Amino acid sequence: MFFNSVQYALFLPVVFFVYYMFPKKFRYLWLLGASYYFYMCWEAKYALLIFGVTVATYAGALLIEMFHEKKRDKAAKVVLALAVAVNMCLLFYFKYTNFLINNINRLADRLGRPGFSCLDIVLPVGISFFIFQAVGYTIDVYRQEIYAEKNFFRYALFISFFPQLVAGPIERSKNLLKQLAKPVELDGENLRSGLLYILYGVWQKVLIADNIAVIVNHVYTDYMNYTGMQIALATVLFGIEIYCDFGGYSNIAIGSARLLGIRLMQNFDSPYMALNVTEFWRRWHISLTTWFRDYLYIPLGGNRKGTLRKYINTLIVFSVSGAWHGASWNFIFWGFLNGLFIICENFKHTSLPSVRRAWGDCPKPGGNRGCISACGKVPKQTDAVEKWMKRMVTYLLVDFTWLFFRADSFSTALRMIKRGCSHPGLRQAVAGTDLALFGSSRMLLVILASVAILLVAGIINERGISVADAFFQQKEWFRWGVYIFFTAMIILYGAYGEGYEQTQFIYFQF
């Protein structure tokens, strides 16, 4: 059941109405049932997997807490290690076994040895998300940042809560578990903002991402018949596609949860408005980035053990993040490349004043000309043109890494780059014939208009104004105009297949 499907459009209202009809005390039980039903729509047997993860981490957390109370920290550590190991083994089995076998086979092939046959494993939807959420909870209990949840069913809901079950945001126990314990009131503000989030998310997914996907898929499937400029254009478009696809998903998730009175964390903060790659990663898939920061980067030593160790840690974290996205070398390289960019930026920022001056950064720490502070924001004095230039450079850098993310394999990505260099197709690009990729001028216009709207939303957000809050302060006629405009755009120009076969969200495969 995809978020952009008619089934979900029927499922959500049913869950919503029954939820508020239930006595407050037992509403979470209804949500738990609905969440398991939602997950079982994909593959019923994998509900057992979630259940297993839930039981393991629930029991693990209780044991850890018990050992802490008895001051047996070593035992608590052992239980934590066991709980994490069990979860990671499950993740490894489902996600990385065949990747490992394939790599062993490649090696064996070179050595002239026989290989192994791959296992018939179907990757359970959202496994990387719910396992990370469960592991995060267990670590939080170990760190005594939260108490272990005693109510098994409430904890089971925390792991399986349907709006964020299959593609995040990877929620923190501190945020979500607390909310699940509180009785929820039917609230007009939550409904209004929830519906707005859903509308905006569907618009991002069905109108922008799915329409762009048609172009990107053509080029990436048949790249040998396209020029370098066309491949570059498709890659630039993919940057928008993946943002709208995943951002759209996250907005629908946040909106759906809000209808049920639960506030999920924001997963995106206008990432393409970032002035550098480091800042981009503070704004992109925030729930995963912060998860890696809190549960991997900091335990590895973070930036506390010297510059070299910091760089190594950065590379490790980003490579693992790449592997988290997919069991393939192209994902790992994608992560590694992002890590490399961040190290370069850091190097530039901390080590080479001349480079920093050339880049326009402040000449000394604490200066204010273009200096990117720890929070990633830039002082107002910085020239607007310079900011936009930086944004463009950041976009191009990040977008270059998306090529590895989107390509079928690492070797395909390299072949695409090679193809692009050998057949740049500059003349064709100058003549404007590459625009034929859009299919029709109407589609080009729709995509351009949509991107312009995204940009305006990004600029508003960048000024520290919540787009949703600003929207609800507008006059009613304006709000209704926007509702009608967005709905009409989705209905008229949204990409639905024949028979309305919804395209899967990109992040569902992770």
Next chain:
Amino acid sequence: MVRDMSRRSLFIFNFKEKKGAVCVIAKFIVFWTVILVFFFSVVSPEYLYGYNASLIDKVARLESIHGPKIVLIGNSNLAFGIRSQLIEDAFEMPVVNMGLHGGLGNAFHENMARLNVCEGDIVILCHSAFADGEANPDLTWITVESHWKLWKIIGMENIPVMLKAFPTYMKKSLDLFLTGTGNLTVDSSYSRNAFNKYGDNVYSRTHEEYFSFEEGYVPNPPGISDSCIERINRLNDSITEAGGILLIAGYPVAYVDAYPDAGAFREFSRELGEKADCPVISEYEDYFFEAKYFYNANLHLTEEGAVKRTNQLIWDLRRYLSGEGESD
């Protein structure tokens, strides 16, 4: 006590406390209701003169005859393969040819047979398949559009797929509406104008040159599924109860070079006769026609072919009514 009870009254309590939320829900419902009302009253229908819109006329004719009649049920093998006038003359009973489109599925066509059944009705099923394939819900939307009278033909089991297909239909219709290209009449065998009052497609049809069967084309008898048979038996019960009879008759089978395996078709006919509660009145072998009688697809007959097939059906029906034979 009274005060206490009113406090516990769910509706009053909730409405006062949750006025804001209730207003949002009400606005949301009104918003979508307005969109749907606008769509179904202003935009739809957009395929009013298309091939499938002929169903409007077929249903109108079917419901206008309040006495014994012959009703032909099936896919386009009937639309492009019957001369109802010949049947009407032969049996002196009004005929309605409900044959439409295979993409709508057997169940959809069978539901037409339930409309206005009168005592003495003869309903003839001419399916070319007895193993239910996937019906195309997009096509069903294009057929029923905002013609409320046709909605009763949609089976309950089709509602989920119809809901799923609605956005596509809505999008296509809005596109036609905005570009002003909907509801256009065309001179083609695939238009509503191509049908006569009986529901026969009477567009001038000859064996077109562009149409040729694949080399070595040999048709096989269709498969039979339990679900399809169960549904036909239920239909039989309902028609019998209303005083009519349900019969199964043949559909045109093309042959090019090699003659189809008559034995296999006889076996199919025997199995069908055994499983179905209603009589199978045709020998399927009698409906093997040379390729020259086919128009533009392997079930669509030319005008000449349609006459030949109709005569065969008349012969079968006569034989059955005279009590001479059921194939089972």
